[in-house]
Amino acid sequence: MINRILFLMFLMLAACKPDPEKDLFTEVPSSHSQINFENTLQDSKTLNALDYMYFYDGGGVSAGDINNDGLPDIYFTANKGPNKLYLNKGNFIFEDITDKAGVSGNSDWNTGTVMVDINGDGLLDIYVCAVVGILGFEGHNELFINNGDLTFSEQSAQYNLNIKSQANNVAFFDYDKDGDLDMYLLNEGKHSAESFGPASNRFIISEGNGDRLLRNDNGKFIDVSKEAGIYSGVNSYGLGVAVADFNNDGWDDIYVSNDFHEDDYYYINQKNGTFSEQLKSRFGKVSRYSMGNDVADINHDGFPDVITLDMMPEEEQFSKSTLSDNDIKYHKIRANLGYSPQFARNMLQINQKGDYFTEIAFYSGVEATDWSWAPLLADYNQDGELDLFVTNGIYRRFNDLDYLKTYTDLATKKNISASRLYDQKALELMPKGAVHNYFYKGNSNLKFEDKSGVWHKNTPTESSGAAYADLDNDGDLDLIINNYNAKPSILKNNSKNNAFLKLSFNAPTKNKFALGTKVIAYHKGQLQFRQLYTSRGFQSSVEPIIHFGFAQEKEIDSLLIIWPDNTSELFKNVKTNQTLVIKPSAKRQIVNYATLFQTNKPWFKKVNDTSFLNINHVENKFSEFDTQTLIPYKVSTQGPAFAVADINNDGKKDLFIGGSTRVEANLYLQNNDHIQLLTPSFFKEDALSEDVDAIFFDADNDGDLDLMVISAGNEFHRKSEPLKDRLYINNGKGKFSKSMDALPIYYENGAFVRTNDVDKDKWLLGEEFRTNSGSEPNGIRSMKSPKDPPFFHSDTYLHPPATWNTQIPHARGGVMNYWFYLLSEGSSGTNDNGDSYNIQPIGIEKGADIIYLASTVYFTALV
Structure with a gap:
């Protein structure tokens, strides 16, 4: 007893130990930094968020050493101006030199900014993007050339970069390997009848909002978008652009984040001045409202990974009141129009050696950060793992469901229309959207730990553009954040104990800073x-x-x-x-x-056997989301079942491949050089069943292998014949006949079948969760006595928790639902013996491994 008390005291003391990285960042007050810039905007009768959908997006920030004194300086954009340039004087003190430098800008609406040495003289210039041509906005993108004396000259026309479009930002890179910097121009979108058309509309050129690639020809930038294979279409909605050599072939590629329904773009450099857009073949899914993005190697394999942000809230209150994904019909319409799958959440795409990307945001814990803008991957705590910073918040939430319900009311629409799309009360209906920025600590297992509120206090903000720089030259990375209707946040990094290495480059080419290194x-x-x-x-x-x-x-x-x-x-x-x-x-x-970047040799090689071309799983069209709106995922597409065994004792493995409902299963025999469909098929009479699992085993102990097929499917209702499982008996020569009385009569949504070799006569059936029939899952059934009812019911537990719900699909066997929940999420309570317990969470993956072993090994040995 004393030992137990001492152990508990130790745990309590360990839990109270302060985080060694608490307050990793400290905000520098403007009274010290002397940075008094503010991107201030107010809704007006002539311009507001009902007129311009990107009204609340905020401004950008660029960082770099403009006078080569070793201290990075800062440039902020203000949507309605003026922009500001601050000279770093050391010790986080800055001087506003905007007027002297001549860089305040003359455009009506400013957006992104990049510091770049565009002419190769070793001095950083400043490029500023502008939205022009809508809502009366005038101006053009501006290029401020550094004169070397803390003054700049606006020379965008001389470089052919005085572009008039709905520009969001640019990326400079040498795509053609000629030694100078070319430019990708990212443009925002504009709703129109054509922009909501099929994906092929991206080939309809839009001068205003289509992206552009501009090649640097001796200081003149030439639009080569069309011949280079860059989409400049009417359905471009660009909000983020990143450049990297994704496939490590020595030529840099491009990833573009697009808002709304348009796919993101993934351009692979073809090494001949052109790009091939390959998103659909390389990515399984992308963010729906893709905002900013970043690219970095998270898993230490030398291949850059991608993160894109969206608007999925973490807090339950906003999650339930936010417009997010559409129903299944919308996804089908998108697919028919040629678009790729999209979902309204952050996406973390892991690069699989340049071949394809695996999306793991849920696994990594970074899927939901609310209305997010800028992700910045960097090693902020200098422990050797990349961390993640995310800017967050919007002045008003357009996608609030309560607001949308009121705003779309006919009376409200009539009042707004009568006042030129402006009605102060209508705008006031939009709830405010200030949210704290997120800090995530990276770990070596692809997991990110939320350090918001630990590394820096959780203060609700409306932050947009952000940049990192070593503002005080102490080796770690500080953060600069452009806030909406507030002064910028300058966050000093207090990392003290960990080592760093900082590199900059000086190349003897026009690409002086060696971008792309x-x-x-x-x-x-x-x-x-x-x-x-x-x-x-x-x-x-x-x-x-x-x-x-x-x-x-x-x-x-x-x-x-x-x-x-x-x-x-x-x-x-x-x-x-x-x-x-x-x-x-x-x-x-x-x-x-x-x-240098060797990839693993494939474990398998493709067999060029034309016999396999006839094997094609055909899934029936059915969506349970139409009738079961709260179901977490489809259970009508769990097949096809697949089993392999030598059924005719010729020493060669044969194949059973199940069918979906209304598609009969097939059995293939392997011959010397090909496979052959066994005909006539004895599965035709059971074609209505959905085959989700199958196994060959000796059910009748006669020395040959029989076949068990599990039926399921949410298409069927209570006591539907297609839900019956089936046992087919082998006559020893590979000919099967259906056994009519070996199985009990039950109608359940099956999940799996397993066997073991304890007595050579024991096997198990597991059931999926509730179907359209309204029946509950019965857990695991022993088939040692196959006509006995299932015995692993919830009522066999001495003290089942009141919150136990077998409908939640934590595991495929209903008997293990609660076990899986305890292992993955952790809990405390009283066990069957009346003793208290406190289980620490081990996570979904480890919990799933244990449950799988329980269902396939441990439980089978007990029956």
Whole structure:
């Protein structure tokens, strides 16, 4: 008893231990920083959010050292101006030099900004985007060329970059490998009849809101969008652009986030001045309202991964009152119109060696951050793992369901129409949308730990553009955030104990800052990968440096620098806690990407057997979402069942492939050089059943393999014949006949069948959760005595929790629902013996492994 008390006291003390990274960031007050900029906007009768859907999106920020004094400076855009440039004086004190520098801007509506050395003179210039041509907005994108004396000259016309469009931001990169910087122009969308048409409308050129690729020809930027394969269509809704070499072939590619129904774009560089858009073949799904994005290697394999943000709230209150995904009919319409699957949440796409991407946001815990704008992946705590910062919030929530219900009321619409789409009361109906920004700590297992409120206090804001930079030159990354109707947030990074390595570059080309350079840091058998690009997040650009964190390491094994021309050089035994300025040496070597980024050899090879071409699963069209609106996922498409065994004792494996409802199953025999469909088929009479699992085993102990097929499907109702499972008896020569009396009469939504070899006569059936029939799952049934009823019911438990609900699909066996919940989520209470328990959560994945073993090994041995 004393030991138990001491143990509990130890746990309590451990729980009270403060987080060693508490207050990793401290906000620098404007009274100290002297940054008094504010992006101030108010709804008016001539311009408001009912007229312009991007009215509340906010402004951007760019960071970089404009005077080469070693301290990064800051430029902010204000939607209605003026923009502001602040010179870093050290110690987080800044001087407003906007007027002196001549960079306030003259456009009516400003958006994104990028610092870039566009003319290769070693001085950072400033490019500012503008929305022009709608709502009376005048102006053009502006290019401020650095004169080297803290003054700038607006020269966009000389470079052919005085573009008039609905620009959101740009990305500079050398896509054609000629040594200078080209530009991708990201444009916002505009609703129209054509923009809501089929996906093929992206080929209808739009001068106002179609994206553009501009090639740098000796200082003149030429629009090459059409010949390069870039979509410039009427359904472009660009809100984020990232550049990276996604497939590690030495040529940089492009990822574009699009708002609303338009797919994101994934452009692969073809090395000949053109791009191939490949989103549909490389991504399974994307965010629906894709906002800002970022690209970085999260899992240390040398291939850049992608994160896109959306508007899925974390808090239950907003989750239930927010317009999110449409019903299944909308998704079918989208598919018919040529679009890819979309879902209204953040997406974290893991790059699988350049071949395809696996989406893991739910697994990683970053799927819901509310109305989010800028994701910035960087190692903020310098422990060697990438962390995530997300800006958040909007002045008013357009997608609030209560507001939409009122706003779409006929009387309300009539009043708004009578006043030119402006009605102060109508705007006031929109609830406010201030939300705290998110901080996530990265871990080595692809999981992110929410550190919001720990690394920095949770203050509701309306933040949009953001950038990171080492503002005080102490080696860690600070944050600059452009807020809506408020002064910017300058967050000082207080990381003290962990080591860093900071790199900048000086190249002898027009690409002076060497944008596109890759750096691989090797240490103790692990690698960290970075690529230098500054356009990140939303409407913003970061300081043009590469930053690594190395925890407590004083020295790393080596650094591999891969320059934009695909030459490389290796530095060994590199000390940490230093800043290096690297120039290309004469001893560079050409990179062999096939050797450097080796991919695993495939475990399987494709067999060119034309017999397999006849095997094609056909799924029936049925959607249970129409009648069961709260069902979490479809249970009518759980097939096809598949089983392999030698059924005719010829030494070759044969195949059973189940069918969906109204499609008969098939059995294929393997011959010397091909497979052959067994005819006539004895499954035709059971074609109405949906086959979800099957297994070959010796059911009658006669030495040959019989076949058990499990039936399911939400298409059927109570006591429907197609829900009956089936046992087919083998006559020893591969000919099967259906056994009519071996199974009890029950009508259940099956899930799986398993066997074991304890007595050679025991097998189990597991049932899925509730179907249209309204019947409850009966858990697991033993087939040692197959006509006995299922015995693992909830009423066999001594103290079943009041909240136990077998309809929740935590596991496919209803008997294990609560077990799975306890293991994955954790809980406390009283067990069957009356003793108290406190179970710590181990997560869904580990819990699923345990439940799977229970259902396939441990339980089977007890029956």
